[in-house]
Amino acid sequence: MTSVEEPARPGERERVRDAARTQAEILDVATQEFARAGYDGARVDEIAARTRTTKRMIYYYFGGKEQLFTAVLERAYGVIREAEQQLDVDHLDPVAAIRRLAELTFDHHEQHPDFIRLVSIENIHEAQHIAASGKLGKIGSPALDVIRRILEEGRRSGLFTADVDAVDLHALISSFCFFRVSNRHTFGALFGRDLVDPAQRAHYRTMLGDMVIAYLTAERAAD
């Protein structure tokens, strides 16, 4: 998540009024607060109190609580898109490429629990903020293009047998990565196992890769 800790660039004197900084600071704090308490549990006053500015500015820049949450979502999705764009697997064989992609997803989900919480919250509200966003419509994800290319190559070379398209494979990979973070509390409370235990991280990361590869390369009964 883009943060605003650094006081602009060195040499540039910290101005008292800085619209960009104020907005970014509001977004940082709002991200934490919405992720912590959910949309209705989050308090606009609390967000304001934890910035260097006032509630007035939240309404000045974002218009209201709903639009603030939408802006928070837009930025959070932007971050994962950027990470996915860094992905370069064209030099790898399809099996290694898919494993690399799955591991990137795994790592990103683990490193951004706030993002997971925001997405969970947005689903409770039936994606109404995404629908109202404009910036966030059906713009897909860079990962999808990568998956498409890998799948094509994998099938061409005969390594992949599964009858699956890029979107479904993305869902399969995401489901494991997402669940592990999103449901860790209830899962831990009910089954006594912490899915995000650092000592088990490598285990689950391998498990994910094994699962995806096994699925894609399994011998299939006649289609």
Next chain:
Amino acid sequence: MTSVEEPARPGERERVRDAARTQAEILDVATQEFARAGYDGARVDEIAARTRTTKRMIYYYFGGKEQLFTAVLERAYGVIREAEQQLDVDHLDPVAAIRRLAELTFDHHEQHPDFIRLVSIENIHEAQHIAASGKLGKIGSPALDVIRRILEEGRRSGLFTADVDAVDLHALISSFCFFRVSNRHTFGALFGRDLVDPAQRAHYRTMLGDMVIAYLTAERAAD
């Protein structure tokens, strides 16, 4: 979910005062309201208005909003436990047994979207109500015992090669089933694909089974 539509048993005259019926009716409506709006978004007044009783009775029987939500969770988890207890796969070979179990999980998740939403909500609140419940501690799940038996048999017979225990396999199966329902709104909005489209139901159900079997039976590099 246990419902209270039927006016007791036929012949039994509907009494004006019926503690069990009132409590069940409150739980029914509260389940819907909490699932609809989240914990903080849910309104005690709204729950009361949609029952045949008043807010007073919610406090009389449950004590408060927190305890009401806990009671709602307890009942919802009870329902899935019951479903899992119906499961009888001892007569099936391990591969068929695991597929049957996965499909039962798939079906239950699809048929109980409110349950999924409640669990998502409880995770946003870090499972605090489960922790405070008593009824819901680390009591596991009937499905776990079934998985344990199938895994043992599968490994004994040499069919299963994966180094995975029952809890992790349960997580793998649940993640796909849960994500498909819990994240359908954001996934649909971002990728233009409805994961719960009835026309695709069989496709995803097969995909789940294929994935689990492929993972369990894949040829592994030397361990």
Next chain:
DNA sequence: TCACTAATGTACGAACTAGTACGTTAGCTA
């Protein structure tokens, strides 16, 4: 340097919301 506007702060209000004090009655039991 001066005026203009974007950026900011203060103080407040209207509406909502969880929870409760108090009073009433249905239905069971002796």
Next chain:
DNA sequence: TAGCTAACGTACTAGTTCGTACATTAGTGA
């Protein structure tokens, strides 16, 4: 059938929460 209590309803309050009217000032362009 009388009386007792679990079950129920009404009306209210204290505290909260989103949002805004109004006043002020930093920084910039002419």
